[in-house]
Each structure stands twice: as C-alpha cells, then as structure tokens.
Amino acid sequence: MSLQPGDSLTSHNFGLQIDGVMVEYLQEVNGLDMNQDVIEFQQVSANGQPVTKKLPGVKRAGEATVVRGMTQSTAFNDWINASVRGDMGSARKNASIIVMDYMNNPVKRYHLRNAWCSKVSASTVKAGEASALTETVTITYEEMIME
Numbered sequence: 001m002s003l004q005p006g007d008s009l010t011s012h013n014f015g016l017q018i019d020g021v022m023v024e025y026l027q028e029v030n031g032l033d034m035n036q037d038v039i040e041f042q043q044v045s046a047n048g049q050p051v052t053k054k055l056p057g058v059k060r061a062g063e064a065t066v067v068r069g070m071t072q073s074t075a076f077n078d079w080i081n082a083s084v085r086g087d088m089g090s091a092r093k094n095a096s097i098i099v100m101d102y103m104n105n106p107v108k109r110y111h112l113r114n115a116w117c118s119k120v121s122a123s124t125v126k127a128g129e130a131s132a133l134t135e136t137v138t139i140t141y142e143e144m145i146m147e
Contacts, residue, residue, distance in 0.1 A: 016066065018094075024066075027134060029065070037058050039055040067135070067136050092114045096111050111147060112139065119136075119137070
C-alpha cells in the first residue's frame with residue numbers, strides 16, 4: 001500500500017548515500033538548507049514613482065548535521081578521515097539524504113554536491129550507562145538539489 005493523496009511522509013525512515021552507495025541509516029538530520037542571496041535595487045518608473053525590485057542572486061553553500069549510531073562502517077569512516085586529513089580529492093563526494101516511506105521505497109532525495117565532513121563529535125561515554133553511542137557529523141556541501 002503506497003501513500004495516498006494528502007498523506008504526509010513520516011520522519012523516521014531515512015538514510016545516507018555516498019556516490020550512489022547506501023552507507024548509513026541515520027538517527028537524525030538537521031539543517032538541510034538551500035539559500036541564495038537576494039539582490040534588491042531601486043529604480044524610477046515611467047511615471048516617476050520609485051520602485052523597489054528584488055532578483056535572485058548567488059546560490060549559497062550549506063551545512064547539514066547528521067547523527068548516526070557509532071558503527072564500524074568503513075565507507076563512512078574513510079570519508080570522514082579523508083576530510084579530516086584534508087585530502088579533498090577523495091573527500092569531496094556527491095551525497096544524498098534519502099527519505100523513504102514505510103515500505104523503504106525512496107520518496108524524496110536531497111542531493112548534496114561536493115559534500116565533505118567538516119566536524120565530528122562523539123556522544124558522551126559514561127560508565128554504567130545503557131545507551132547507544134552516536135556520532136554527530138557536520139557535512140559541508142556546495143549545492144543542494146531536491147528531487
């Protein structure tokens with residue numbers, strides 16, 4: 001059974017693809033933003049009235065934050081390590097955040113062009129605590145395209 005007209009997607013089923021390969025199922029994604037400058041200029045109309053116009057300007061790069069369970073995913077760890085080393089030839093990859101329906105069918109994609117990891121933070125490790133370890137990774141990208 002697929003989504004019916006008017007049904008909204010749920011936010012619990014999504015993953016990360018790097019260069020077309022699904023590498024991670026994530027716990028959380030924040031900050032998927034697409035921005036561009038707004039150019040504002042004023043001119044005088046034919047009848048002498050001041051008019052303000054706005055035009056689209058330059059697209060801006062962005063950052064998204066993903067939270068994942070700490071795993072031994074070599075593809076994701078290699079990507080993070082290449083970024084941290086400054087090996088941008090290997091680190092810049094095309095990544096996609098994929099939102100899936102309850103049957104795991106992709107229904108929305110956020111393509112991040114020339115993405116790389118700019119920050120990694122591990123969750124608190126505490127003796128006697130019975131919680132999953134997570135990593136928070138900041139992904140910097142040059143362009144986001146929604147599909």
